Amino acid sequence: MKILGISAFYHDAAAALTIDGLPVAAVQEERLSRSKNDPAFPLRAITWCLDHAALEPEDLDAVIFYERPALKFDRVLMTLLRGFPQSWRIFPQAMKNMVGEKLWVRGIISAQLGVPAKRIHFTDHHLSHAAAAFLTAPTQQAAILTADGVGEWATLTVGQARKRSGGPAEISLLREVHFPHSLGLFYSAFTAWLGFPVNEGEYKVMGLAAYGTPRFAGEVRHMLHRTRDGAFALDLGYFDHHRAADAAYSHRFVELFGPPRDRFEPIDPTTPQGRHYADVAASAQCVLEEVIVDIATALRRETGLSDLCLGGGVALNGVANARILRASSFERLFVPPAPGDAGCALGAALWADRILFGQPHRDCPDHPFWGPAVVPTDLARLAAEDGLSCERVGEAELMDRLVDAIGRGAIVGWMEGAAEFGPRALGHRSILADPGDAAMRDRINRDIKFRESFRPFAPVVPADHAETFFELPPGGARLGRFMSGVFPVRPEWRDRLRAVTHVDGTARVQMLEAAMAPRLHALLMAYGRRHGLPVLLNTSFNLAGDPIVTSAAEGYSTFRRAGLDLLVAEDLIVRRDPARQDHSLEAMA
Amino acid sequence: MIRWRAPIDRMVWADPRRRARKLMQFAEVEAQGARDLFRAAEVTPDPHLRRRLFAHARDEVRHAALFRARGLALRRTLADPGPDRALGDGLIPGERGFDRLEVEKESMAALLAFIHLSERAAAHAFAAYGAVLGHDPETRAVIARIARDEEGHMRYSRAELARLAPDQGRRALWIARLRRLWRAYLRLALILADLISRLILTLVYFLLLAPFAWMAKRSARRQAPGWRACVDRSRDGGGGQY
Ligand SMILES: [Fe+2]
Ligand SMILES: [Fe+2]
Ligand SMILES: [Fe+2]
Numbered sequence: 074m075k076i077l078g079i080s081a082f083y084h085d086a087a088a089a090l091t092i093d094g095l096p097v098a099a100v101q102e103e104r105l106s107r108s109k110n111d112p113a114f115p116l117r118a119i120t121w122c123l124d125h126a127a128l129e130p131e132d133l134d135a136v137i138f139y140e141r142p143a144l145k146f147d148r149v150l151m152t153l154l155r156g157f158p159q160s161w162r163i164f165p166q167a168m169k170n171m172v173g174e175k176l177w178v179r180g181i182i183s184a185q186l187g188v189p190a191k192r193i194h195f196t197d198h199h200l201s202h203a204a205a206a207f208l209t210a211p212t213q214q215a216a217i218l219t220a221d222g223v224g225e226w227a228t229l230t231v232g233q234a235r236k237r238s239g240g241p242a243e244i245s246l247l248r249e250v251h252f253p254h255s256l257g258l259f260y261s262a263f264t265a266w267l268g269f270p271v272n273e274g275e276y277k278v279m280g281l282a283a284y285g286t287p288r289f290a291g292e293v294r295h296m297l298h299r300t301r302d303g304a305f306a307l308d309l310g311y312f313d314h315h316r317a318a319d320a321a322y323s324h325r326f327v328e329l330f331g332p333p334r335d336r337f338e339p340i341d342p343t344t345p346q347g348r349h350y351a352d353v354a355a356s357a358q359c360v361l362e363e364v365i366v367d368i369a370t371a372l373r374r375e376t377g378l379s380d381l382c383l384g385g386g387v388a389l390n391g392v393a394n395a396r397i398l399r400a401s402s403f404e405r406l407f408v409p410p411a412p413g414d415a416g417c418a419l420g421a422a423l424w425a426d427r428i429l430f431g432q433p434h435r436d437c438p439d440h441p442f443w444g445p446a447v448v449p450t451d452l453a454r455l456a457a458e459d460g461l462s463c464e465r466v467g468e469a470e471l472m473d474r475l476v477d478a479i480g481r482g483a484i485v486g487w488m489e490g491a492a493e494f495g496p497r498a499l500g501h502r503s504i505l506a507d508p509g510d511a512a513m514r515d516r517i518n519r520d521i522k523f524r525e526s527f528r529p530f531a532p533v534v535p536a537d538h539a540e541t542f543f544e545l546p547p548g549g550a551r552l553g554r555f556m557s558g559v560f561p562v563r564p565e566w567r568d569r570l571r572a573v574t575h576v577d578g579t580a581r582v583q584m585l586e587a588a589m590a591p592r593l594h595a596l597l598m599a600y601g602r603r604h605g606l607p608v609l610l611n612t613s614f615n616l617a618g619d620p621i622v623t624s625a626a627e628g629y630s631t632f633r634r635a636g637l638d639l640l641v642a643e644d645l646i647v648r649r650d651p652a653r654q655d656h657s658l659e660a661m662a
Numbered sequence: 663m664i665r666w667r668a669p670i671d672r673m674v675w676a677d678p679r680r681r682a683r684k685l686m687q688f689a690e691v692e693a694q695g696a697r698d699l700f701r702a703a704e705v706t707p708d709p710h711l712r713r714r715l716f717a718h719a720r721d722e723v724r725h726a727a728l729f730r731a732r733g734l735a736l737r738r739t740l741a742d743p744g745p746d747r748a749l750g751d752g753l754i755p756g757e758r759g760f761d762r763l764e765v766e767k768e769s770m771a772a773l774l775a776f777i778h779l780s781e782r783a784a785a786h787a788f789a790a791y792g793a794v795l796g797h798d799p800e801t802r803a804v805i806a807r808i809a810r811d812e813e814g815h816m817r818y819s820r821a822e823l824a825r826l827a828p829d830q831g832r833r834a835l836w837i838a839r840l841r842r843l844w845r846a847y848l849r850l851a852l853i854l855a856d857l858i859s860r861l862i863l864t865l866v867y868f869l870l871l872a873p874f875a876w877m878a879k880r881s882a883r884r885q886a887p888g889w890r891a892c893v894d895r896s897r898d899g900g901g902g903q904y
Contacts (some may be wrong), residue, residue, distance in 0.1 A: 107697075107701055141895075141902065141903050142903050143902075143903035144903070151878055151882075153871075154871060154874050154875045154877075154878035154879070155875070155878050155879055155882050157871060157872065157875030157878075157879070158868070158875075161864060161867050161868065164863060164864065164867045164871075165859060165860040165863035165864060165867075168863055169859060169863075178903070179903065195902060195903050197895060227892075230892060232892070245894075246892040247891075247892060248889040248890065248891060248892060249889070249890055249892050250887075250888070250889065250890070251885075251887075251890055254887050300886075300887055300888035300889075301888070302888045302889050303889070304887070304888040304889045305887075306887035306888065335743070337686065337734060337737060338734075458709035458712075459709065459712075459713070618693070618697065619697065624704075626704040626705070627704055629704075630700055630703060630704045630716075633716070634700065634720075
């Protein structure tokens with residue numbers, strides 16, 4: 074069967090195509106439209122997926138949307154009614170939003186693709202998250218935990234699932250927590266109060282938390298308290314997401330923690346004010362972890378299963394993930410490379426195949442590379458037109474040159490094969506650099522990422538060498554496969570891994586299996602042979618405010634704008650024109 | 663052109679809060695303009711034009727930084743900088759930069775004509791603001807410096823248009839002019855439609871919703887927070903939006 078999954082209209086739209094039960098293509102709309110977190114109907118992504126498989130829309134057996142729009146409308150309307158009469162301010166906007174576009178998904182899909190309406194299906198938002206986590210994971214039986222801001226009504230679900238290659242798959246969600254009680258929206262309120270954009274800045278809160286101590290944990294436990302049945306509830310007096318469209322925290326929140334941070338002014342965690350923000354962040358992070366670890370522990374006891382599949386935006390919190398692994402007594406934790414709503418496009422397609430249409434399960438390849446491939450000849454043409462040195466070199470020599478250059482402080486743009494699906498660069502669209510040079514970290518933060526100096530970079534290490542440098546709990550290597558866990562750097566290596574070690578001595582490390590990205594793995598090994606440790610700084614290949622690069626032209630443009638030293642696309646290597654000073658303020662764009 | 667609007671400009675730029683806010687907004691517009699131009703450079707097949715667009719984009723990046731730095735400096739002198747935004751975005755056409763350039767959808771001639779006109783509008787607007795900023799020489803210096811660049815952008819985009827589309831240049835400019843007018847009209851129409859729909863929906867809210875609100879609140883009171891059983895909707899054949 075040929076099934077197209079779509080996720081759209083909220084944040085970070087995406088499309089995914091499965092054929093005979095296996096993923097064939099998946100890409101976020103932003104990677105093609107070049108507009109970050111593009112929520113629009115993902116026509117470019119859909120078109121690319123179909124072209125990639127040489128299909129026309131009429132060849133599709135089914136199209137599945139990742140959630141139920143009318144049920145979502147029910148929640149929005151009910152929330153407005155319950156907020157009567159204070160909700161009058163947001164009522165017109167909310168209605169126009171829903172009725173304007175979001176409610177007519179079947180019609181939009183049918184009109185845009187020319188697919189008959191009866192081939193268009195819907196599933197539950199959290200089932201999409203669960204399917205994205207479970208059906209892609211190499212496990213036969215697992216407990217399921219999904220948590221995000223909100224789907225239709227559910228904000229968190231627990232359940233269990235089983236599958237067998239060639240046999241049936243089954244996902245049953247047992248219980249859920251409903252809006253407005255939400256771990257994701259709880260965290261977003263702190264994100265907003267700390268002056269970061271909601272839905273994007275959550276990982277900044279996590280990074281900032283490492284600078285603080287959770288001295289407000291007691292207060293925060295009142296805001297997010299446990300219910301007697303083991304779930305949780307928000308004290309809605311502190312929040313505004315159930316009353317207003319664009320507000321997350323209330324006056325009472327401000328009375329408790331002080332005025333929100335001015336988003337235009339930098340945070341300096343060494344000042345008292347900066348420490349205050351860090352302490353608040355640490356308190357929110359700490360309580361989030363307590364609640365989710367507790368729910369996971371109870372789920373482990375209830376199901377008796379040793380594997381846990383984690384989905385939803387909250388699963389992007391690598392610190393919480395690592396704590397679940399350490400504390401909940403699950404032996405393995407599976408977080409997909411795209412646990413957020415974009416990943417639901419793939420989750421929904423797989424759910425439709427296995428469960429809606431009852432097709433036998435087939436094990437999915439365990440990697441994130443489902444996007445458009447880079448075309449090195451495009452890069453060769455661009456470089457030649459601009460008179461830059463550009464060479465094709467054999468693998469051994471390429472590795473040799475890169476190892477040498479990175480050792481001398483070069484920053485490398487690295488493009489290979491198909492682009493990653495999901496928010497993280499996992500080895501095909503990366504910026505690579507020396508992990509031991511703090512000045513380098515500052516240069517990348519300032520000139521390329523134009524971001525707060527308190528944010529750490531991630532290291533990448535071959536999976537079988539990870540234990541040498543990082544303290545991993547059992548099962549840690551799996552969590553590190555897609556950079557989903559934050560682990561302590563061994564103290565004796567912290568100095569040599571300065572640029573990738575966070576202030577609290579941890580790192581969000583990717584543990585790379587050779588089979589997943591053989592060339593990057595070879596580069597790491599070569600780097601290790603020359604410089605003593607097979608670790609590189611790995612950050613996504615994009616400038617501040619841009620989505621990760623997809624094509625050679627975007628890679629080339631970013632290479633020029635960011636003043637990178639080398640650009641590699643497969644076996645092609647382009648060198649920066651040494652006569653021209655390319656670093657400039659423009660990283661601010 | 664400049665003289666008639668001077669009193670309005672003077673009024674707009676007199677208030678330091680608004681001045682700071684406008685500068686920060688300009689910084690965002692310039693940064694977005696830079697992104698659009700980098701994108702245009704990525705997709706153009708002509709190497710010479712690509713280099714020009716690239717250089718232009720870098721100028722806009724610099725403008726964003728200048729506006730931002732000045733806006734921040736001004737902001738720090740204020741006891742209370744006020745909200746980030748006034749009603750809507752409050753920008754007039756000359757301040758909108760390229761106003762969501764749809765790079766991939768345009769022909770190069772249309773794109774260049776559009777860039778030319780946008781830069782021209784920006785150059786005019788900035789010249790006018792310089793004239794009323796006598797009381798704030800620092801902001802004035804920043805704006806004057808940027809206005810000079812915008813004139814350069816105006817010239818190169820016209821020259822490139824003549825080079826790449828010698829016989830379509832005039833036509834492209836006229837079409838771009840009409841489209842800018844059309845966009846301005848659409849924006850006004852949308853604001854009006856928004857106001858009307860707001861009014862109607864607010865009336866609906868107060869006239870019709872009260873009894874439903876009462877029922878919704880009653881049902882909410884009966885629901886304690888905590889776990890709920892999941893409803894199995896898979897038996898509907900995946901058809902339902904509910
Ligand atoms: Fe979600
Ligand atoms: Fe400019
Ligand atoms: Fe300009």
